[in-house]
Amino acid sequence: MSSKAATHNQTKHWQALDAAHHVHPFTETKALNAKGVRVITKADGIYIWDSEGNRLIDGMSGLWCVNVGYGRQELADAARDAMQQLPYYNTFFQTTNPHATELAAKLAGLLPAGLDRIFFANSGSEANDTALKLIRYYWNLQGKPQKKIHISREYAYHGVTMAAASLSGLTPMHPQWDLPLAGFVKVPTVYWYGFGEGKDPDAYGLEVARKLEEKILELGADRVASFSAEPVHGAGGLMFPPDSYWPEIQRICKKYDVLLHVDEVITGFGRTGQWFGSQTFGISPDIMTLAKGISSGYQPISAVALGQRVGSALAEANEELVHGFTWSGHPVACAVSLKNLEIIERENLVGRVHDDIGPYFQAKIRGLAAHPLVGEVRGIGLLGAIELVKDKTARTFFPKELDVGTQCRNHCFSNGLVMRAIRDTMVVAPPFVVTHEQVDEIVRLAWRCFDLTAKDLGMQTS
Numbered sequence: 087m088s089s090k091a092a093t094h095n096q097t098k099h100w101q102a103l104d105a106a107h108h109v110h111p112f113t114e115t116k117a118l119n120a121k122g123v124r125v126i127t128k129a130d131g132i133y134i135w136d137s138e139g140n141r142l143i144d145g146m147s148g149l150w151c152v153n154v155g156y157g158r159q160e161l162a163d164a165a166r167d168a169m170q171q172l173p174y175y176n177t178f179f180q181t182t183n184p185h186a187t188e189l190a191a192k193l194a195g196l197l198p199a200g201l202d203r204i205f206f207a208n209s210g211s212e213a214n215d216t217a218l219k220l221i222r223y224y225w226n227l228q229g230k231p232q233k234k235i236h237i238s239r240e241y242a243y244h245g246v247t248m249a250a251a252s253l254s255g256l257t258p259m260h261p262q263w264d265l266p267l268a269g270f271v272k273v274p275t276v277y278w279y280g281f282g283e284g285k286d287p288d289a290y291g292l293e294v295a296r297k298l299e300e301k302i303l304e305l306g307a308d309r310v311a312s313f314s315a316e317p318v319h320g321a322g323g324l325m326f327p328p329d330s331y332w333p334e335i336q337r338i339c340k341k342y343d344v345l346l347h348v349d350e351v352i353t354g355f356g357r358t359g360q361w362f363g364s365q366t367f368g369i370s371p372d373i374m375t376l377a378k379g380i381s382s383g384y385q386p387i388s389a390v391a392l393g394q395r396v397g398s399a400l401a402e403a404n405e406e407l408v409h410g411f412t413w414s415g416h417p418v419a420c421a422v423s424l425k426n427l428e429i430i431e432r433e434n435l436v437g438r439v440h441d442d443i444g445p446y447f448q449a450k451i452r453g454l455a456a457h458p459l460v461g462e463v464r465g466i467g468l469l470g471a472i473e474l475v476k477d478k479t480a481r482t483f484f485p486k487e488l489d490v491g492t493q494c495r496n497h498c499f500s501n502g503l504v505m506r507a508i509r510d511t512m513v514v515a516p517p518f519v520v521t522h523e524q525v526d527e528i529v530r531l532a533w534r535c536f537d538l539t540a541k542d543l544g545m546q547t548s
């Protein structure tokens with residue numbers, strides 16, 4: 087048998103096993119099993135390879151997480167060393183391990199002032215679930231148990247546990263599970279290109295922020311516990327707030343004594359060109375959730391950072407905090423995260439996103455706006471979104487059924503580029519180590535795939 091045939095047989099074998107036994111997240115199981123899953127076997131730098139030997143540029147850093155890029159020997163060494171020294175011990179019964187303690191202190195040093203107490207979990211969803219529990223507990227400790235409603239935004243993605251999915255504002259996430267739970271309320275979000283047509287962006291930002299005030303007044307401020315939001319919508323479609331938005335949101339939260347929970351699962355650790363999106367957008371959260379980039383995806387770990395109010399209430403409570411996960415503060419995950427943060431600092435990767443590759447990437451992707459299919463290009467740092475539209479002059483969108491984003495995404499995959507399609511918005515978020523030449527290549531491939539998509543649609547190509 088030729089080696090190509092052997093490789094193909096191996097792929098078929100994995101596909102059959104996968105179809106029989108592996109249930110995938112956010113996937114139409116039946117359709118995938120009929121088609122056969124793509125098996126990713128290795129990665130290096132910004133590239134991944136599938137089991138057929140195809141190399142692809144990973145324009146999404148995995149799922150917005152492999153910020154230092156693939157193939158970092160130092161991170162593998164840190165994991166091995168930690169495993170040999172102490173593969174596991176818990177942090178429950180008045181014990182800790184050096185890596186967990188040092189990571190908590192390291193995070194407190196990197197985070198905006200005031201956020202200096204850390205609770206560890208294992209995923210963004212768990213971090214958000216934990217944040218909501220701590221918010222509820224905080225109000226109980228304050229003698230205000232009636233303050234229990236969690237407000238968040240339409241289009242938000244905060245994860246999939248019962249509470250995190252309830253907090254999420256992407257409506258397809260709810261019906262299968264009879265969610266949201268009671269006490270979760272949504273307000274509209276800022277999506278200027280989609281909803282703010284003809285409006286001055288700052289006036290629009292204020293108008294949308296004030297929907298929060300209206301909602302608080304409608305519910306009664308004495309019943310509202312918290313407002314949760316990502317600094318920038320990630321999985322909801324990369325929508326960016328006008329400058330007026332966040333200051334107004336903060337004014338409102340302060341006025342009505344509503345805790346501000348900022349979900350930095352995507353924006354944390356440099357993606358926007360500052361260590362945290364809260365710094366980029368001038369936000370001072372009471373509580374912040376972190377995951378993904380904390381370990382650059384090399385280990386599953388997340389964190390909840392507590393500001394002074396919640397942190398000191400917790401620290402002063404004369405009772406047990408009845409919450410925690412077996413893997414909270416896992417020594418291996420914490421050791422790898424510490425090494426990951428060391429790499430980011432040593433290689434000045436946040437500065438690189440801010441001053442060098444971020445601006446270059448932004449300038450280059452803006453060039454895609456000239457394509458006939460592209461209505462808007464938006465982004466910051468190493469976050470980029472390119473919105474595909476039916477008519478860019480009239481600003482009309484494609485009918486949902488056409489699933490143009492998915493068509494384009496499929497062309498990208500076939501042409502060696504991983505891009506994420508969110509509705510008809512194409513999203514790129516490459517690792518921080520991406521070079522100028524690789525950015526050029528991403529943009530060149532994207533243009534070609536927009537052409538192929540336009541052709542499928544019988545539209546004019548470039």
Ligand code: PXG
Nearest residue numbers: 149209210211243244245320321349351352
């Ligand atoms: N908050 C935000 C802002 C996220 O982006 C979560 C919470 C949940 O994290 P976990 O670790 O529980 O998945 C996320 C996760 C996508 C995609 O396709 C995005 C995420 C997860 C899966 C897919 O864009 N973000």
